[in-house]
């Protein structure tokens with residue numbers, strides 16, 4: 001019997017405004033506890049919140065970038081619950097008039113993950129639990145969030161991972177968030193249920209709360225998927241409940257059940273006035289959006305001729321993609337530029353954040369010149385590779401390392417002669433190659449490279465050597 | 474109508490303990506409050522259109538995204554007996 005996964009996602013994204021959503025305290029991450037606070041964000045009686053205009057702008061941008069429609073008239077609501085991370089015992093959020101509704105994010109397969117809504121709200125403080133005592137830091141309290149809620153459209157873990165990665169990039173490209181997952185600026189709650197393949201009705205779902213890494217989301221879902229199947233196959237029933245993922249043990253465990261189901265008694269926030277956004281303002285926001293990652297991916301593939309996987313690796317890091325585009329200007333085959341970046345250059349950037357920063361010693365024009373020299377056969381690919389290493393080490397142009405001699409390369413007649421010599425000198429390797437041992441040809445190419453001092457075009461040499469060997473039979 | 478069960482539920486959600494002897498009185502009070510809210514609702518029905526509850530005709534009171542200095546931590550924590558190590562502090566509840 002095969003089971004199908006059904007999942008929906010609620011993603012909280014911290015906006016990259018300088019100030020909090022209802023006061024002018026800084027949103028900077030970290031800081032000594034309770035030093036980014038004022039009477040508004042610690043919820044003292046008698047204070048009045050005032051909405052940050054930038055929060056509305058960013059939320060609208062996020063909505064437009066995910067194909068949502070934007071409400072002209074919107075408002076804030078109180079979501080009531082008692083927990084020490086909320087000093088007012090309510091969170092100011094949006095209930096029935098969210099800023100954005102009805103969008104989607106398209107996956108590479110063409111499948112659309114539908115977005116039900118995006119609303120704005122304030123983040124809660126941070127609790128440190130120690131032997132049952134609670135230490136509270138309200139620096140994060142009042143930091144602006146958007147919550148992006150999808151329909152239950154996911155049918156596999158891979159779709160979830162791809163969606164989160166795409167969403168992360170959209171938020172980054174539009175500049176609404178710096179989406180540093182390790183700092184918790186993107187966190188996900190996953191609703192998950194299972195049903196038998198072909199079944200129309202949804203099963204009972206559980207919700208796994210607050211995961212801040214794509215890796216954890218995938219692992220938690222994997223575990224929860226299997227757990228639900230096990231329960232059902234052994235004749236049990238799924239209980240509707242909220243669960244927590246323990247990354248140390250790689251399990252999900254129950255936090256609270258249905259009897260404590262959320263009852264937030266939402267009502268209009270009387271301290272804040274109506275939000276009104278004109279069509280002109282929405283249009284202006286739309287025009288200010290940059291090229292989005294998915295559009296860029298398509299252009300890299302369709303216009304610049306990159307394989308999808310390569311294009312995806314480039315657009316994942318905005319600065320790398322920018323660099324690639326600049327280095328590709330004037331080059332015949334952008335794919336060669338992309339190859340240099342993804343292999344030789346990436347080797348020097350080991351961590352994700354290093355790739356994100358992309359502090360490279362040479363400007364894109366330098367790489368461009370090198371690729372053009374190789375394309376015009378002025379230098380061989382071997383020389384180009386060696387030169388690039390030196391350029392990266394010293395931050396200099398290609399021409400500071402390439403000698404007259406290098407530029408001449410080996411012309412094809414000379415190369416043919418050299419190949420013949422190489423085959424004659426390596427009879428054993430040639431025989432092995434003929435017997436089906438493909439790798440044996442390496443010894444012959446090695447010989448050629450050695451005698452041409454690395455100037456021969458290795459790919460061409462291999463082609464000629466193969467011709468010679470097969471002709472000799 | 475507000476009933477006894479509503480009062481108990483609201484008390485539970487708000488984490489308040491309610492004395493058995495006070496329930497009838499609270500039920501009556503809450504009923505009057507809801508009744509008052511209903512009266513207000515009838516008065517504002519005519520603005521229940523797309524531009525809902527612009528009662529004061531004010532929209533978009535925003536603050537600009539410019540950082541102002543936050544308060545001294547001592548002042549922030551003063552309301553909670555100075556806190557502990559810079560944090561607000563909630564002591565573990567003793568076992569019942």
Ligand SMILES: [Zn+2]
Nearest residue numbers: 023025038041
């Ligand atoms: Zn504040």
